[in-house]
Amino acid sequence: MANTSAAAWLDEREQEAWRAFIYMAETLQAVLNRELQADSELSSADFAVLVQLTDRSDGRARILELARGLRWEKSRLSHQLARMEKRGLVCRDSCGEDRRGSYVALTAQGRAAIEAAAPGHVATVRRLVFDQLTEEQVDALGAISAAIVAGMDAQCPTEECD
Amino acid sequence: MANTSAAAWLDEREQEAWRAFIYMAETLQAVLNRELQADSELSSADFAVLVQLTDRSDGRARILELARGLRWEKSRLSHQLARMEKRGLVCRDSCGEDRRGSYVALTAQGRAAIEAAAPGHVATVRRLVFDQLTEEQVDALGAISAAIVAGMDAQCPTEECD
DNA sequence: GAAGATTGATCATTCAATCTTT
DNA sequence: AAAGATTGAATGATCAATCTTC
Numbered sequence: 011m012a013n014t015s016a017a018a019w020l021d022e023r024e025q026e027a028w029r030a031f032i033y034m035a036e037t038l039q040a041v042l043n044r045e046l047q048a049d050s051e052l053s054s055a056d057f058a059v060l061v062q063l064t065d066r067s068d069g070r071a072r073i074l075e076l077a078r079g080l081r082w083e084k085s086r087l088s089h090q091l092a093r094m095e096k097r098g099l100v101c102r103d104s105c106g107e108d109r110r111g112s113y114v115a116l117t118a119q120g121r122a123a124i125e126a127a128a129p130g131h132v133a134t135v136r137r138l139v140f141d142q143l144t145e146e147q148v149d150a151l152g153a154i155s156a157a158i159v160a161g162m163d164a165q166c167p168t169e170e171c172d
Numbered sequence: 173m174a175n176t177s178a179a180a181w182l183d184e185r186e187q188e189a190w191r192a193f194i195y196m197a198e199t200l201q202a203v204l205n206r207e208l209q210a211d212s213e214l215s216s217a218d219f220a221v222l223v224q225l226t227d228r229s230d231g232r233a234r235i236l237e238l239a240r241g242l243r244w245e246k247s248r249l250s251h252q253l254a255r256m257e258k259r260g261l262v263c264r265d266s267c268g269e270d271r272r273g274s275y276v277a278l279t280a281q282g283r284a285a286i287e288a289a290a291p292g293h294v295a296t297v298r299r300l301v302f303d304q305l306t307e308e309q310v311d312a313l314g315a316i317s318a319a320i321v322a323g324m325d326a327q328c329p330t331e332e333c334d
Numbered sequence: 335g336a337a338g339a340t341t342g343a344t345c346a347t348t349c350a351a352t353c354t355t356t
Numbered sequence: 357a358a359a360g361a362t363t364g365a366a367t368g369a370t371c372a373a374t375c376t377t378c
Contacts (some may be wrong), residue, residue: 019237019294020294020297020298020302023307023310023311023314024298024302024310026314027310027311027313027314027317028297028301030313030314030317030318030321031313031314031317033243033317033321034316034317034320034321035197035317037243037321037324038320038324039197041324046222053345053346055346055347066278072360073360073361074359074360074361077361081195081199083347083348083349084360084361084362085347085348085349085350085361085362085363086346086347086348087361088361088362088363089346089347089363090346090347091361092362092363093345093346105360108355108356108359108360109354109355109356109360110355110356110359110360110361111355111359111360111361112360112361115340129192132181132182135182135190136182136186136325137323137327137329138184138320138324138327139190139320139323140182140322141323142319142321142322142323143316143320147204147312147315147316147319148185148186148189149185149189149311150187150313150316151189151192151193151312151316152188152189152192152193152313153309154196154305154309155189155192155193155195155196155197155310156192156314157304157305157309158196158200158300158301158304158305159192159195159196159199160304161299161300161301161303161304162199162200162203165300200347202366215367215368217368217369226374234338235338235339236337236338236339239339244371245369245371246338246339246340247339247340247341247369247370247371247372248369248370249339250339250340250370251340251341251368251369252368252369254340254341255368261374265336270337270338270344270376270377270378271376271377272337272338272339272376272377273338273339273377274338274339
């Protein structure tokens with residue numbers, strides 16, 4: 011990896027921060043996934059879908075709205091919902107007003123699954139992340155994340171950047 | 173998601189920071205992956221392997237050392253190397269001293285591929301991340317990442333946590 | 335039996351193509 | 357044709373089982 015252009019390369023401080031960040035993000039996601047799976051038979055993706063549905067008062071959402079909330083591709087969500095439906099966590103329902111669309115809804119089993127999984131998952135997040143940081147660092151993490159997201163939103167050529 | 177225990181739950185500030193962080197990390201990885209793929213026909217995983225190999229003076233490493241450097245499972249690396257070998261980016265070589273083990277080495281083509289890809293990738297990282305942050309935030313990101321990693325290392329039951 | 339590594343099965347993600355309704 | 361959604365094929369990641377050498 012030749013340092014072809016001093017201006018374009020990362021300096022020492024940046025390089026260190028970058029490697030630490032990438033490693034942290036990958037490892038954290040892997041650990042959270044494994045703990046969730048082991049404690050509750052739910053993947054992070056399952057959990058994310060269930061959170062979106064429990065955020066709505068009726069536990070129901072149009073599929074495209076769900077996809078926007080998760081910022082997932084339609085086909086990813088479609089496959090994910092098919093797997094979750096097969097396991098009885100959600101069910102699909104056709105939409106009366108617009109027959110192109112459809113709804114997904116939490117089943118009783120899906121609601122039970124997230125209620126059982128949430129406390130442990132939150133505890134894991136607290137233990138691995140927030141217990142390791144000062145209050146200032148928590149605020150800094152929020153601000154840094156927001157800044158990077160804003161940059162991506164601004165720079166993405168199309169509206170649907172993911 | 174009932175707030176079953178005030179102590180275990182996340183407060184407002186934490187919740188916000190956490191959602192922003194998770195979304196940032198996922199989106200950033202997705203965007204980096206797509207840009208790398210589009211510009212160079214390399215995935216992030218390919219790039220990570222090539223970086224490890226170019227970090228060694230001879231462009232060669234024992235497979236287990238590589239796995240430790242990447243902190244990947246053995247089987248993930250094995251599959252990855254098989255795909256990369258098929259594409260001519262690396263080659264495997266048996267090990268003289270210990271016939272259980274083997275080496276992987278960069279091919280000329282592999283070296284050319286990462287040299288072609290690196291400047292663009294670094295430019296993308298700079299544009300999406302470092303250009304969006306102040307110097308203090310860069311330092312904070314490094315410190316936060318290091319703290320979280322240290323916590324995971326300390327809390328992981330087994331040595332090989334991933 | 336343990337260390338170094340590979341293999342095969344299964345599941346998740348992406349991409350392009352498709353289908354239906356508007 | 358565009359919007360809402362699904363499908364199938366190809367690629368990637370994870371898990372358990374295996375194989376060889378120490």
